[in-house]
Amino acid sequence: MSTTTAMKTGRAAFGPRLRRGLVPYLFLAPFFLTFIAFWLGPIIASLVYSFTDWRGFASPRFIGLGNYTKLFADPRFWVALKNTLFYGLAYVTILNVSALALALCLDSAWLRFKNAVKVGFFLPVTISLVVAAVIFEMIFAKGVGLLNIVQKGLGLGEIDWLGDPRFAIWAIIILRVWRALGYYAVIYFAGLQGIPNDVKEAARLDGCSPWQVTRYVTLPLLKPVILFGVIMSTIWALELFDEPWVLTKGGPPTAR
Structure with missing residues (x-):
């Protein structure tokens, strides 16, 4: 050729x-x-x-x-930054710990009706942000809100959840955790399903208690999923706008 x-x-x-x-x-x-x-x-x-x-x-x-220069000289910027960091840390911590605990319950043998539980916790994810905020606005409302009615019935007194700076941020955190809990629980549950049962069984045969299996076997193998959950929830926390605007119109004003 x-x-x-x-x-x-x-x-x-x-x-x-x-x-x-x-x-x-x-x-x-x-x-x-x-x-x-x-x-x-x-x-x-x-x-x-x-x-x-x-x-x-x-x-x-x-x-x-x-x-x-104008931004850093404005004291409201530093208040907003402090509130955002506090909210983000509390939200990410509570959400991921709660979602992981729920996923461990779903992965356990004693829990019945697992599919119904998963659907029940996942449903809030499908609700619009604004609709969820309006629902919780009625729950947290001063005087006539469901939460305050229950508190007064238990003799705990009334709390202005949306008007008191000490509680307004926690009202937003509760709403956001409620809405995202099922989504992250499903992610953690999928990660738990990917851990081989042979590894857990070997730990049990070596005399490990259920807590030791969870601490020394399950959680270390779940680290990549936990890292994913923390990163995604942090991004979601920093995108916060709809809920505080509907609940408190961005206030309480200059809340510190």
Whole structure:
């Protein structure tokens, strides 16, 4: 075979290989195009506009760090940052601990009607954020709210859940944990189902108690799932807006 013929044959064979190699990227292209257009692009644009004075109509005017200087000099920013960090830490901790405990219960042998329990805890995820906030606004309402009625019936007194800065943030945390608990419990339950029973059985044969099996076998093997849950719940915590706006209209004002 001559050199020219070999080159033609190689080019002819390279074409189909190239097309086959491009097929996976064609299937992935819609995701990356959507990500660039609706996520990465706006993030970069927001960063650029943060260094400008722009009202949305006239041409942007570059002002350097002027916006950041005003932001850091505003005491309300530091109050908001403190409240956000406190809320995020409390929410992520309570949510993941509760979801993991619920998943362990679902994975246990003594719990009956597991499917019904999973559906019951997962249903709040399907409820709109605004609808859930309106429901809890009625539950936390001062005087006529269900929670205050129960508290007064038990002789615990009345609490202004949505008007007192000490309790308003906890009302928001309770709402968010209630809504997300089933979702994260299902994630942890799926992780528990992926742990081989042979490993747990070997630990039991070695004399480990149920708590020791959970602590030294189950939880270490579940670390990747726990890390995923913590990261996702942290992202969700930092995107908070709908619930506090519906419950308290963003207040109580300048709550510290």
